[in-house]
Amino acid sequence: MRLSRRRLNGLTEHGFSILITLFGLLILTFVIGRIMPTDPVRAMVGEDASREVYEHVYQQLGLDKPMWQQFLLYLRDVVTLDFGTSIRTGQPVLQDIARALPATIELATFAIIIGAGLGTPMGVIAAVNKDKWQDQVIRVLSLMGHSMPIFWTGMIALLIFYANLGWVGGSGRMSQFYIGLVPERTNFLLIDSILAGQWDVFWSALNHLILPAALLGYSSSAYITRMTRSFMLDQINQEYVTTARVKGLSRRQTIWRHAFGNIRVQLVTIVALAYGSLLEGAVLIETVFAFPGFGQYLTSNLLIGDMNAVMTCVLIVGVIFIGLNILSDILYRVFDPRTR
Amino acid sequence: MTQETSAALPRRTMPQGLIAARNIVVFLTRSPTSLFGLVVLGLLLILALFAPLIATHDPYMQDLQNTLHPPSSDYLFGTDELGRDIFSRLVHGSRITLTIIFLVTIVVGPLGLIFGTVAGYFGGKVDTVLMRITDIFLSFPSLILSLAFVAALGPSLNNAIIAIALTAWPPIARLARAETMTFRQADYISAARLQGASPARIIWRSIVPMCLPSVLIRLTLNMATVILTAAGLGFLGLGAQPPLPEWGAMIATGRRYMIDSWWLVTFPGLAILSVSLAFNLLGDGLRDALDPKQMNRR
Amino acid sequence: MDPILDIRNLSIRYQGSAEPAVRNVSFTLGRERLGIVGESGSGKSTVGRAIMRLLDTAELTADKMTFEEVDLLNASERQMLKVRGQRMSMILQDPKFSLNPIQRCGHQIAEAYRTHVRCTKAEARQRAVEMLEQVHIRDPERVYDMYPHEVSGGMGQRVMIAMMLLTSPDLVIADEPTSALDVTIRLQVLRILDGLVRDKGIGLVMISHDLNLVRAFCDRVLIMYAGRLVETLDAKHLDRAQHPYTQGLLAAQPRIGGPRGPLSVLDRQDSWLNAQGEVA
Amino acid sequence: MKPITINDLCITFGAVQVLHNISLDVKAGECFGLVGESGSGKSTILRCISRLNDSWTGDVRIGDSAVRDMEVSDRCRMMQMVFQDPYGSLHPRHSIRTTLEEGLRINKLDDREGRMIRAMRDVGLPVEFLDRYPHQLSGGQRQRVAIARALILEPDVLLLDEPTSALDVSVQAEVLNLLVRLQKEKGFTYLMVSHDLAVVDHMCDRFAIMQHGRVVEVLPREAITQGGATQTYAQDLIGASLEYEHAI
Amino acid sequence: ETPADQLIVGFNMNNVLTMDPAAITGSDAVQILNNVYDTIVRLDPDTKKLTPSLAERWEIAPDNRSVTFYLDQDATFASGNPVTAEDVRFSLSRPIELTLAQSTWLVSRGYSPENIGEMFEVVDDKTFRLHLPQPDDPRLIMMVLTINGPGSILDSKLVAEHDDGDNGTAWLTNNSAGSGAFTIGQWRANEFVILNQNAEYWGGAPAMSRVLMRHLPESQTQRLALEQGDLDIGYSLAAADLTALETNEDITVETVPSAGFYYLAVSMEDERFANPKVREALRYLIDYDGINTAIMPYFGVERQRPINSGAFGALPDLEYTLDVDKAKALLAEAGYPDGFDTTIHVISTQEFLDSATAIQGTLAQAGINAEIITGGGGQIYGAMRERNFELLVGRGGGGQLPHPDSNLRALIYNPDNSQEAGLTNYQGWRTSFMDEGLNEMIEAALVEPDAEKQAKLYQDIQEEMEAAVPSIQPFSERVVTAAYQDDVDGIIVDPWVARFEDVVKNR
């Protein structure tokens, strides 16, 4: 939010600064990729490979070239949207991500619907009832959500709701035996299964989604609640809210029509950022739930030193975040008359 | 003198800082939630300081005859897969947690403060350059950036701390900068300039004290995130390495035995939860106590 | 003539403060212009807001507090919704902050009308534009569609006035309606307000810290000091004020063409705090 | 005692030119007023003279030396400023002692304690107040501290930016009296911004009326009552002020 | 409940990076490809004897320098093409020509891009003759050819169709060109592999129409899925979960011997460990019983000799025990009466880590303070390859071939100890252990044509090694364990020989 206000100095400067940020991002990802101590070549050729095999692959990957050349090559590749091949999957990284990301987006979207749907009204209620019991309860609830180690809660929830109660599906995106039955069109399983008319897969997918999404949603609702509350408090003390009351509007009307209207843009920004940081929660929760999404793709590649994949993942996260920031800037421009 | 202040003012004997600190603590103890935070953190401090006295066993001492022993009077929280006493490991783990917090704080606080105030005070090109750098760091969720850093540096506790510190300062810098921007135009800053103060002096004497409360609040709240990130890294096997009794790592290993031996993950998880919750509650309470708006009120 | 407003021994204490911000204030208001003056923090706005029943958390006690037939002391929020904005309204000080920044000025005016009168949007718009004309806005249709940040301070204040007078209330409380404005604009706004009060015959409470303004603009003046009413006077007779506080305020003002000697300075007495404002 | 000479002062913020070729002469020992509508650039002139804004062009001299060429310490010793808002011009976390001492330290003046005590006496505050914090003082007292902070460096020129407009009438009188007294005792040159012609009339010998970043007219004090203004805006402004005060 | 005609398998496919048999690494990929590619000969899962597969019979030349394989007349690829000797030649040459990972096997037996033209001989359409480039044990080479990877037989015509100038490598990464019971339907790295029934399988179509091999690295996930009936077989379960499943009536837990050892290795680059007394002391600082009873069940059984107990010529196990006093005495003799500080490298997988921690504990009793350094396989074995470690707890030592040579070469043999040699595939080299005498004995034993004499030679080697105190001390011999639903039959547990073609569900 602060970001945006600062960036209202004109579109060109704006675009320029984004370019610079992107460039910095590229340097950062390149550096991260190159100093990783794990040996990608060894991961490819295996433990017992002979030296000839090793060096053959080493050269294939271009690792024998000087750093700056490698960086220029990297830049060229990025510009041409060629992110190389993943060592671990042997597929173009972009193709891998095109498969992994939809799973995470599905998860994150569900989570954000839960999170925003819960967090926004709770934040408003807390603000309106500042310092009353409602506020205290919501405060503790949301701070709990903010404080819980999500991987731990995930494990415990899995144990309770899947292993003991059997209410929800276990790990993965769907029950194991449905895997590979749905033709992949969008890679969004829910959509694909509907397109294919396979309702049992759809339900299975939904069943597997609900628990991790609820957990992620709770933790992001914590953030959204806190922010909504403080935005709302700022607004409630503004004179124009008094004006609205003087006009004879009821409290409800003043809050929703006037105060809430003024936090809408900030709220969208916050939700956008929360959506972005669900990627973070996804890293852990996907590990716990063996959910084949972006987070798991990233961590498993990290561990074996799959340079291309890691660099691209990090780059994509960065780009997503920058994109979300731009989006919230644009929203500011569009929705706030003062910045037009 | 013809004028009088409306309220009688108490004579001051203690330095302002001490009084303020006392007032803040008193304020915090008045709210049950902040009190909880204070107590938990006090407990953490005591545990860490007197770990060898409190722990009932050697946290590294294995007893392969006594693995996965459920909680009992011998082993308060049971034993792990190598027969180590979980209670003692938790107690010693508090030292790791505190180390992380301490190191991260002393890196992140000053770094963020300097970056932010300098950028905010000078504005212009300096600001642009510094903020571009923070932007780059900020364009990642902290866990993913720490993951990338740890992957690049190699997994270990120290590297995890470095990675967390590297990812934790930009928000502080942002905050300090935003605060500085609001004070920069203040008349008292102009007055200091008119008295011939150098920029460094102004930043140090006039701006830093103003930014400090909100930075402190933010740092406290950040600590919760730091703890969770550290635990997350430990959980993914990228943080503290065995046999260090880091709580996240304990969960990661305990997870393999979770179904039958609930105590392996439950207690470290609760420990993380309560410390991180304590920081959040305390930060929240501090925000009320140090509310910058209240402080600047006339 | 029945008083529009009748207040006896009003005391107000804000939540969390030991001292009441206003104590034992009594006055009545007919169809006249009543000024409330006093230095900063003397409780002027608090009285105004208490009348509108906007102080949800403050503790409010009075022997009597009625607006026409409405018992303001015991009226429920629901009853107040009918009164507030329709029969009494309030003009706030600074248009920069008192208008919702993301809604068009006209929309905010029309909303005031639509809250109390059943009508179509077009009707409300029509009424709002008329009202804008009445407050001497030259191009009301255009101003209707402007956002608050696009209008100047003086214009914003007129929008505010239009909004508050649209429902023809019986009582208008103006809380420092001009102190955010330049001298030249200040005069224009006051003239508009004056004209409307004269035409519609409403009761007006004018809160200000500016003795000159109150003297010239009001019929009667209440002088407040530290939450207490120290004196009530006809505006015309301000120069004949009895209370040393009032006298002090008058003398402390530099005047154009006045003598250049040192200005006299207020010498506050503890005994002022015991004084009771007499009921007018 | 030094005169201020301003020649062709221009300043541009972004694309907007805020000051257009301002030229003013303030005589040594004079109290010179600046009036005009809000946003006309009054404060900006003061900030340019004191080099709080530095991007201006033109020539500003105090006495014989141009402010641009002065050493920082010389400039500080020659000119100080009092700001409009007494609540914002004192550092909220510095005690009065710290506030006053800061300038002495920076400029390496000796006998700090003595100087501070004298400054407090000059502005009519008890010496015990040195250990108080701004939030323990009333608005008028704060403004006195702000004046003391300016005095303590013994400048020749005081720039006053609406020093009383945030204060109540009763307090305003005290501060105005103090300023008058100090000028008599120490012979300062005052350049004072105000939006209140009554204050200008009370304090100043001459004043300039400003509009849209230009000086419309420079008038002697008597012009207010006797109608010496020739420019329309000046006439409007004076007219409005008179009308406001006498009859609405 | 899983469908009756589908087999759902849980295992860990972290190391599965490609479906190209020439480029795979590790046993997990072999486990997949066993179902897709046939080899010319197979190992019997139980007896580990050579049995026919694509070759219905073979003849070893009297001079032990060539083997002639006669291919099954009916054998066809999934594409319908017949399996020919030309396919065999193509398949065996491909890894070597392209310098892919799996070339190592045959290259280490003397094959090279230059000589394969002569060595791989297509006699006629269905007869293939394999010449040995150097004196060798032909049985050993045949054992190599049983392994999917070096021995996978590809459909050369089909590969040629998909050759985009890369010899079909890109296509083979995701697709199969084999003659096995299944074909690869879909492969998602670290997610799953789907194998589709090859209805035309020349050995008779398998019962399962589809096999889903799911990447489930978490043991508890596999266990839960097994218990909930979402999974038919779990291949990578941890000890605790296996113990629990053991009590589950619907689940069978089966443990079988496998290849390789869990060992403690020292780097003889380090002068302390170059001292045989120190190495001998370490022998007595491992709690063999404790580790094998508390940590290793389902993963290993006690074994201190570096030859798999199932290989011919293996001697009964040694009987070292934890003996701190003796170790202390040896350390004192070596000049370290108070012990020393060192490090242990170890992979952060549970049984490794636990063993290392246990060893760390017993070392400490003799005053050796070892700091544990953990990492992924790449990092830890990487350090070993660079000879940049002190102590290391690892697993390895050949044994995929039931031939003592396979163990000895992996663990002991080291023809050139120089840094430049870079013989990183020999653990002897990695640990800087070189014993000329042992090298010669190993080479001599391999080429001994008389089976009985050969066994005797291998026994001599084992006794010699006890005295030489090599750099690697095994403490456990690897076994593998799987758990599966009771109503599933025909499961083979050892991943090196596992195949799903005979699996049936009794529902």
Ligand SMILES: Nc1ncnc2c1ncn2[C@@H]1O[C@H](COP(=O)(O)OP(=O)(O)OP(=O)(O)O)[C@@H](O)[C@H]1O
């Ligand atoms: N919400 C509040 N909570 C607590 N105290 C308050 C609150 N609002 C005002 N006060 C206190 O009540 C007293 C009267 O305030 P009020 O705003 O009515 O003064 P005023 O006469 O309108 O002053 P001004 O001329 O500055 O507007 C002051 O001492 C003020 O500090």
Ligand SMILES: Nc1ncnc2c1ncn2[C@@H]1O[C@H](COP(=O)(O)OP(=O)(O)OP(=O)(O)O)[C@@H](O)[C@H]1O
């Ligand atoms: N740092 C700055 N950057 C951009 N514009 C500025 C800056 N400082 C002042 N301005 C603009 O310059 C103009 C003159 O401002 P200035 O503060 O001098 O007015 P003023 O006459 O003092 O008004 P007031 O009576 O309200 O104090 C205004 O339009 C203001 O917005």
Ligand SMILES: [Mg+2]
């Ligand atoms: Mg007020």
Ligand SMILES: [Mg+2]
């Ligand atoms: Mg100004």
Ligand code: NI
């Ligand atoms: Ni005024």
